[in-house]
Amino acid sequence: MHRKPVIFCDFDGTITLRDNIIAIMKHFSPLGWEEIKDQILDQDISIREGVGKLFSLLPSSARKEVTEFALQQAEIRPGFEMFLTILKQDEIPFYIVSGGIDFFVDPILEPFNLEQAHVFRNESDFSKEFIQILWPHPCTEDCDVDCGLCKTSIINSYSKKNDFRIMIGDSVTDLAAAKLADLVFARGYLLEKCKELGLRYHAYDTFDDILQVLKTRPWEYQQLWEELTEAKELFARRDWFPGTSGNLSVRTKCDPLQFLVTASGKDKSKTTNEDFLLVNDQSQSCYVTDLKPSAETSIHEAIYSKLGAGSVLHVHTIYNNLISDLYFEQNGVEFQHIELIKAFNLWDEDAEIKVPIVHNYANIPKLTEEVLSVLDVRVPGVLIRNHGIYAWGKSIFEAKKHLEAFEFLFELRYKRLVISQVKSLI
Numbered sequence: 001m002h003r004k005p006v007i008f009c010d011f012d013g014t015i016t017l018r019d020n021i022i023a024i025m026k027h028f029s030p031l032g033w034e035e036i037k038d039q040i041l042d043q044d045i046s047i048r049e050g051v052g053k054l055f056s057l058l059p060s061s062a063r064k065e066v067t068e069f070a071l072q073q074a075e076i077r078p079g080f081e082m083f084l085t086i087l088k089q090d091e092i093p094f095y096i097v098s099g100g101i102d103f104f105v106d107p108i109l110e111p112f113n114l115e116q117a118h119v120f121r122n123e124s125d126f127s128k129e130f131i132q133i134l135w136p137h138p139c140t141e142d143c144d145v146d147c148g149l150c151k152t153s154i155i156n157s158y159s160k161k162n163d164f165r166i167m168i169g170d171s172v173t174d175l176a177a178a179k180l181a182d183l184v185f186a187r188g189y190l191l192e193k194c195k196e197l198g199l200r201y202h203a204y205d206t207f208d209d210i211l212q213v214l215k216t217r218p219w220e221y222q223q224l225w226e227e228l229t230e231a232k233e234l235f236a237r238r239d240w241f242p243g244t245s246g247n248l249s250v251r252t253k254c255d256p257l258q259f260l261v262t263a264s265g266k267d268k269s270k271t272t273n274e275d276f277l278l279v280n281d282q283s284q285s286c287y288v289t290d291l292k293p294s295a296e297t298s299i300h301e302a303i304y305s306k307l308g309a310g311s312v313l314h315v316h317t318i319y320n321n322l323i324s325d326l327y328f329e330q331n332g333v334e335f336q337h338i339e340l341i342k343a344f345n346l347w348d349e350d351a352e353i354k355v356p357i358v359h360n361y362a363n364i365p366k367l368t369e370e371v372l373s374v375l376d377v378r379v380p381g382v383l384i385r386n387h388g389i390y391a392w393g394k395s396i397f398e399a400k401k402h403l404e405a406f407e408f409l410f411e412l413r414y415k416r417l418v419i420s421q422v423k424s425l426i
């Protein structure tokens with residue numbers, strides 16, 4: 001059973017296009033506000049101390065003027081309304097975690113009818129000469145950064161271990177929360193930090209960009225992502241990805257076909273949060289991303305579509321290259337009377353298997369056609385001459401079993417050939 005999604009979303013600069021506190025301070029420009037801003041950004045003072053100092057520069061008598069300005073300049077990021085509608089339809093819990101202040105957060109959000117219990121923001125007190133900020137959601141033992149409104153503590157108290165945590169944000173105040181998340185939607189400073197820290201992220205401009213990814217339901221294929229990563233790390237330990245070669249995939253959906261595939265040109269011996277992307281039955285990414293799917297994605301797609309495989313694994317090894325060339329003229333390489341043939345669910349004592357071998361066309365559509373022409377549901381693999389092997393199965397486990405069996409058979413055959421050559425020389 002997969003984990004359930006829960007979404008935590010920043011307000012200033014995420015739901016609204018601009019940071020409202022900075023907009024207020026720029027507009028009213030109280031003496032000394034910029035020094036305080038710089039102290040916050042330079043992390044010389046905590047966010048709580050800095051925001052408290054900023055608002056203490058404004059007289060409470062300016063409440064009406066400040067509130068009206070905040071509302072007048074606030075602009076909601078495109079797609080937010082539809083985003084909320086889809087979350088409601090799919091019953092995905094949504095929490096706003098904002099370092100903003102109630103006197104502008106609440107009226108800006110009012111048209112969206114959000115449950116007040118799902119909106120976390122700081123509060124204000126206009127009873128004294130200057131504006132005072134109140135901190136109903138301070139840091140708990142989970143955080144010692146003196147955030148003011150502590151997103152880390154809120155996420156930890158409002159999401160369970162088995163939740164798939166999603167964070168949407170834009171600034172330094174969202175970074176601690178992003179590090180807790182399984183998936184981050186980031187822009188601006190937060191996007192740069194996600195790239196720098198290797199967090200699993202998607203860039204966004206609008207909430208439509210976020211919806212495009214959420215519609216693929218990443219929490220439902222998270223387990224497959226992790227299983228494919230495990231197989232990839234094992235193959236990497238075997239040095240099966242020389243020179244960025246190799247590509248792996250796992251089907252996440254049947255109808256319409258969708259599958260995770262390794263990103264093209266990456267060093268598959270390394271594990272990052274950008275190792276795979278989700279593609280459709282046209283071998284195109286299901287969402288906007290800088291990543292390119294494997295150059296050989298169409299071969300994976302052909303195997304899924306024709307044979308209904310669950311996972312497709314492609315590696316270039318010395319032995320599969322040698323065997324593919326030695327037996328190319330015979331259109332394939334046959335094996336019999338080797339115990340490991342049972343790995344292909346062939347149990348007869350005299351069972352034999354012939355692994356087809358095709359020409360290595362540089363033109364991928366042509367190569368895909370060639371592979372399609374020899375696909376045989378009884379033989380879960382095909383060799384490409386002087387290139388590598390594609391092996392598949394109904395799951396990552398079975399595809400890995402088949403790939404390992406093929407590589408065993410190739411190495412065994414090659415070494416037997418060498419031995420017989422040596423014997424013939426003695």
Ligand SMILES: CSC[C@@H](O)[C@@H](O)C(=O)COP(=O)(O)O
Pocket residue numbers: 243244245246247262263264265266293294295296314
């Ligand atoms: C760089 S050599 C290997 C590539 O040409 C290709 O055959 C391959 O296996 C990896 O391609 P990729 O696009 O990274 O999935």
Ligand SMILES: [Zn+2]
Pocket residue numbers: 245246247296314316387388
């Ligand atoms: Zn290849």
